[in-house]
Amino acid sequence: MAEESKGPLLILVVDEDDDVGVKAGVQSPIIGREKNLEAALKLVMADPEDADANAMFAAIKILDNESSRWPNGVEIATVTGKHNGGLESDLKISREIESVIKKLGATECIVVSDGPLTPSLSSIISSRIKIVSSRTVIVKQSQTIETSWILFLRYLRMLVYDAPYSRIILGVPGVLLLLMGTLYFFNLLSLPLLLVFIGIALLIRGFGIDAAFSGLIRRLAEISNKPGIVQLRIFTAVVGLILIIVAFVAGFQAALNYLQSALRGGPLGFEQVLPYLGPFIGVLIVNSIDLIAIAAFLNTAYNIFYYYQLKSPRVWRHVQAMLIFFFLWIMMRLLGTFLTTQSIVYLIQLVLVALIGFASLLTSITIIRAVRGMRAPKQ
Numbered sequence: 591m592a593e594e595s596k597g598p599l600l601i602l603v604v605d606e607d608d609d610v611g612v613k614a615g616v617q618s619p620i621i622g623r624e625k626n627l628e629a630a631l632k633l634v635m636a637d638p639e640d641a642d643a644n645a646m647f648a649a650i651k652i653l654d655n656e657s658s659r660w661p662n663g664v665e666i667a668t669v670t671g672k673h674n675g676g677l678e679s680d681l682k683i684s685r686e687i688e689s690v691i692k693k694l695g696a697t698e699c700i701v702v703s704d705g706p707l708t709p710s711l712s713s714i715i716s717s718r719i720k721i722v723s724s725r726t727v728i729v730k731q732s733q734t735i736e737t738s739w740i741l742f743l744r745y746l747r748m749l750v751y752d753a754p755y756s757r758i759i760l761g762v763p764g765v766l767l768l769l770m771g772t773l774y775f776f777n778l779l780s781l782p783l784l785l786v787f788i789g790i791a792l793l794i795r796g797f798g799i800d801a802a803f804s805g806l807i808r809r810l811a812e813i814s815n816k817p818g819i820v821q822l823r824i825f826t827a828v829v830g831l832i833l834i835i836v837a838f839v840a841g842f843q844a845a846l847n848y849l850q851s852a853l854r855g856g857p858l859g860f861e862q863v864l865p866y867l868g869p870f871i872g873v874l875i876v877n878s879i880d881l882i883a884i885a886a887f888l889n890t891a892y893n894i895f896y897y898y899q900l901k902s903p904r905v906w907r908h909v910q911a912m913l914i915f916f917f918l919w920i921m922m923r924l925l926g927t928f929l930t931t932q933s934i935v936y937l938i939q940l941v942l943v944a945l946i947g948f949a950s951l952l953t954s955i956t957i958i959r960a961v962r963g964m965r966a967p968k969q
Contacts, residue, residue: 596662596695596697597662597694597695597696597697597698598660598662598663598664598665598694598695598696599656599660599662599663599664599665599696599698599699599700599722600664600665600666600667600690600691600694600696600698600699600700600719601649601652601653601656601664601665601666601667601699601700601702602649602666602667602668602669602687602690602699602700602701602702602715602719603626603642603645603646603649603666603667603668603669603702603703604668604669604670604683604701604702604703604707604711604715605618605642605645605668605669605670605671605703605704606670606671606675606679606683606703606707606708606711607671607672607673607675607679608670608671608672608673608679609633609637609640609642609670610629610630610632610633610642610643610646610668610670611670611673612673613633613636613637613640614629614632614633614635614636615632616628616629616632616633618668618669618670618686619667619668619669619670619686619689619690620667620668621665621666621667621690621693621694622665622666622667623650623653623666626646626649626650626666626667626668627646627650629646629668630643630646630647630650633646641704641705641727642704644704644727645702645703645704645727646668646702648702648725648727649666649668649702649725650666652700652702652725653665653666656700665694665696667690667694669683669686669687669690670682670683670686671683676820677817677819677820677823677896678817678820680710680711680714680900681819681899681900683711683714684714684718684900684901687714687715687718687719688718691718691719696719697719697720698719698720698721698722699715699719699720699721699722700721700722700723700724700725701715701721701723701724701725702724702725702727703724703725703726703727704726704727705726706726707724710900710902710904713902713903713904714900714902717901717902717903718901758795762791762795765791766787766788766791769787770784806827806828810824810828819896819899822892822895823892823896826888826889826891826892827889829885829888830885830886830888830889831885833881833882833884833885833888834881834882834885836881837878837879837880837881837882837885838878840877840878840881841873841874841875841876841877841878841879842874842878844873844874844876844877845870845871845873845874845877848866848869848870848873849863849866849870852866852869853866868929868932869929869930869932871926871929872925872926872927872928872929872930872931873926873930874926875922875923875925875926875929876923876926876927876930879919879922879923879926880919880923883915883918883919883922886915886919887912887915887916890908890911890912890915891912893908893911894908894909894912906958906961909954909958910951910954910955910958913950913951913954914947914951917943917944917946917947917950917951918947920943920947921940921943921944921947924936924937924939924940924943925940928940
């Protein structure tokens with residue numbers, strides 16, 4: 591190494607869903623070889639199949655192997671999130687990492703986990719301590735026929751009895767069969783109607799509309815029990831969704847009124863509408879883009895606040911996104927006005943704003959990189 595580390599090497603075990611706390615009843619952060627070994631044994635006794643226990647054992651092995659290679663010693667610590675994940679989990683892991691670094695004085699770490707870390711969690715760790723290596727512990731499975739058959743039966747039972755899976759494997763086909771039987775009983779069963787219902791079901795499940803809706807209802811029901819930052823996230827998400835819906839309704843209504851006024855109450859056929867298609871789109875954009883921009887600004891402002899609270903460098907990405915949304919908003923308004931009026935003045939303004947926006951983004955990227963370079967910890 592060109593430059594010697596000032597503190598010990600930290601072997602950092604990350605348990606995102608807090609299995610060691612929920613199943614073994616051990617509070618985190620867990621610092622030291624003996625405490626980690628004791629916690630891993632408790633976890634493996636509580637759940638022999640838990641992958642986090644294997645990650646902790648692997649971290650202890652790395653500690654033993656690396657102890658003689660690092661002049662300032664090697665330490666081990668396990669940090670945990672929360673069982674339900676999300677913002678609270680990220681904040682808890684962030685606080686525990688800062689506590690471990692302050693206590694041990696470590697400046698470099700090897701990250702050990704039972705699976706790939708989420709982008710936000712990787713950013714949280716790398717913004718606080720230098721990562722020299724990362725290890726993902728994957729448990730080996732026996733490939734014998736007996737073990738494969740046992741695993742097959744276990745997963746089959748999970749598909750039938752576990753609610754999240756049985757709703758899809760059994761619930762959706764059950765609803766379709768019930769619907770087909772009801773339509774057949776009343777002599778209403780037809781192939782087009784059946785395809786429409788199947789298409790709606792696939793659309794809802796494929797885009798996760800059901801999960802998003804149920805999650806929204808659950809968050810709204812539990813909002814009073816959530817911390818302030820989670821309540822703020824729910825508020826911005828709901829307000830943003832309402833603004834987008836209102837924007838499209840208002841824009842379409844204004845565009846439809848323009849079309850009826852231009853045709854003077856005549857029929858809305860394709861041949862009659864085609865000459866007014868450009869102004870129709872322009873009126874739609876002009877009357878909806880402001881509310882859409884407010885929704886985008888609101889969501890981006892929340893992300894800036896959230897990552898600022900985590901002291902994550904990802905905050906700069908959302909600052910850049912705010913600047914991008916600002917120029918896109920101006921450009922879309924000019925585009926809508928140009929389509930509505932067909933005036934070349936607005937087209938020239940659109941091109942000028944695009945050039946100014948491009949130059950501003952390049953400048954902001956350069957400044958942000960310079961600021962991050964000055965604030966980066968010296969290794």
